[in-house]
Amino acid sequence: MKLFSTILLFVFFVVIAVSFTQQNFSPKRIAFIVPKGWPKPVYDFEKNPITEEGFALGKKLFYDARLSKDGNISCGSCHQQFAAFATYEHNLSHGIANSFTTRNAPALQNLAWTKDFMWDGGINHLDVQPLAPLTNEHEMGETVEHVIAKLKDDIAYKKLFAAAFGDEKITAKKMMQALSQFMLMMVSSNSKYDKVMRGEAEFILPEKLGYEIFQKKCVACHTEPLFTDFTYRNVGIPMDNILKDSGRMKISGDRNDSLKFRVPSLRNIALTAPYGHDGRFFDLLNVFEHYRKNMQPIFNTDPVFKNKMALSNFEIGQLKAFLYTLTDSTFIRDARFAEPGNEGNFKAPVDFHQ
Amino acid sequence: MKKIVAFIVVIFFACSAIAQKQIFTIQLHHKVGKENLSLLDKTYFNAFNEPFTVQKFRYYISNIILIDDEQKRYNFSEQYFLIDEADSATKIIQLQTNIQHVRQIQFLLGVDSIKNVSGVQEGALDPMKGMFWTWKSGYIFAKLEGQSDSSHLPSHYFTYHIGGINQNENALRVVQLNIPVTYNQSKKIIHIDANILQWFSSVHSIKIASTGYCHQPGALAVAIADNYSKMFSISK
Numbered sequence: 001m002k003l004f005s006t007i008l009l010f011v012f013f014v015v016i017a018v019s020f021t022q023q024n025f026s027p028k029r030i031a032f033i034v035p036k037g038w039p040k041p042v043y044d045f046e047k048n049p050i051t052e053e054g055f056a057l058g059k060k061l062f063y064d065a066r067l068s069k070d071g072n073i074s075c076g077s078c079h080q081q082f083a084a085f086a087t088y089e090h091n092l093s094h095g096i097a098n099s100f101t102t103r104n105a106p107a108l109q110n111l112a113w114t115k116d117f118m119w120d121g122g123i124n125h126l127d128v129q130p131l132a133p134l135t136n137e138h139e140m141g142e143t144v145e146h147v148i149a150k151l152k153d154d155i156a157y158k159k160l161f162a163a164a165f166g167d168e169k170i171t172a173k174k175m176m177q178a179l180s181q182f183m184l185m186m187v188s189s190n191s192k193y194d195k196v197m198r199g200e201a202e203f204i205l206p207e208k209l210g211y212e213i214f215q216k217k218c219v220a221c222h223t224e225p226l227f228t229d230f231t232y233r234n235v236g237i238p239m240d241n242i243l244k245d246s247g248r249m250k251i252s253g254d255r256n257d258s259l260k261f262r263v264p265s266l267r268n269i270a271l272t273a274p275y276g277h278d279g280r281f282f283d284l285l286n287v288f289e290h291y292r293k294n295m296q297p298i299f300n301t302d303p304v305f306k307n308k309m310a311l312s313n314f315e316i317g318q319l320k321a322f323l324y325t326l327t328d329s330t331f332i333r334d335a336r337f338a339e340p341g342n343e344g345n346f347k348a349p350v351d352f353h354q
Numbered sequence: 355m356k357k358i359v360a361f362i363v364v365i366f367f368a369c370s371a372i373a374q375k376q377i378f379t380i381q382l383h384h385k386v387g388k389e390n391l392s393l394l395d396k397t398y399f400n401a402f403n404e405p406f407t408v409q410k411f412r413y414y415i416s417n418i419i420l421i422d423d424e425q426k427r428y429n430f431s432e433q434y435f436l437i438d439e440a441d442s443a444t445k446i447i448q449l450q451t452n453i454q455h456v457r458q459i460q461f462l463l464g465v466d467s468i469k470n471v472s473g474v475q476e477g478a479l480d481p482m483k484g485m486f487w488t489w490k491s492g493y494i495f496a497k498l499e500g501q502s503d504s505s506h507l508p509s510h511y512f513t514y515h516i517g518g519i520n521q522n523e524n525a526l527r528v529v530q531l532n533i534p535v536t537y538n539q540s541k542k543i544i545h546i547d548a549n550i551l552q553w554f555s556s557v558h559s560i561k562i563a564s565t566g567y568c569h570q571p572g573a574l575a576v577a578i579a580d581n582y583s584k585m586f587s588i589s590k
Binding site for chain 1: 470471474480481490491492520571
């Protein structure tokens, strides 16, 4: 009979232990709110639901320079919040060991609506996107294996992984999903333009005139509300003879994709200079000069640019006024995305979505 | 008291009998021609008399289908195996199945396209395994690396990384192997040889001297995939 009671006692402890561990894992869901009138996100949240714990882990990873080979470069090094998560005033960003990246760091915003990533669209899912800068020799120069090993040595990470995913085993999948959770929340939808669209503000005259010109000359590719149609186009930008970047052709292997690059979103454009895939346009004025004068159309340049683009000085002025309304000051001051230690500098954002 | 113990023992065996399916094993043997592959220390010659050593030899096997004498198919669709010469345990594939007698083995050499576009994966497909292209999302289906005096690359390396799922650059290959009637399957194990020499010359001529590396999907990767898809045979 003693054996029987021992077994019973054992079973009892197992049940208690199991229920205890399961009770401990109860991450808090964060609702992802789609701004009114926006399309359905392409990211599958069912497969990776955003939780406070996952977001917190993703944020720590995003700002952890140990993810790079020499411990100097984090995701946040080149994706700076005050530049809408592009690199402020840099044509190319700095990687490990005094190296330069080969392309201009794009702003990180509204990634839940983005299907393919990079200027050439080579990355087909947000969850695998961070692997590219992580392993690129001009960026963070690491191997996935070594990054995981470094994280496993850190007790703080064990706790964060356990809180976010239920067990403290650190894997590449969990790391990538946590980074996605953090970046998915970076929604920029509170610029003056958005407020005007919601009826909460009004354009001043130059902005209004600029918006009308924009509707005629730019919106076909820079489609609202995301200000990109996510296509790849040749807009007559000649190849840089140092970088020799053929763009989309590198991914598709199709000659017709030579020098095609992703149509960039124009949101927060005032913060993301320089412009172009390699940052060759120092100022917006250089971009306009390109479209009206300097472009070099070739066989696969978009047909609309057959005769370049007619733009008067007046139109350029009005367009600039409109483009500046795309700056989202709540986004760049949102404490949720701030580098740890800098949160206090910002006030909590006002939520316009409710 | 004794009754209780007996009862527990009976329950235990009953449960384990229900849970236990048979294991069918596929054992891979890596060869260079007739010789067994030995990493690093041995020099081999391909059909063009180019000398080479092998440092890395890895490939994915997935979507295995076993077909029995009645043409019944046993699918193992969600199972992915990364075979690595450097890790002999990976060369033993164990499948839980009730199949009695295998007439044909089919498998996908590589990782099916859906897993190439569905974000980050785990297990054999973990990007940590070094078989995932980070600049153009997708799996490297097979890797062969080594050194050769014929190579014109730095340090005479040659490196073939093969993958690609898009139209015109599809490097996925289905391998079908018929089991000879005389093959003894009483131990539920089938031995398969993979002959590295086929990488160079089974369909297309791939010379190390002129083609020392392949690091992206495209025509060359497709040609090498054509070649290596012919590397398997049932061991004699």
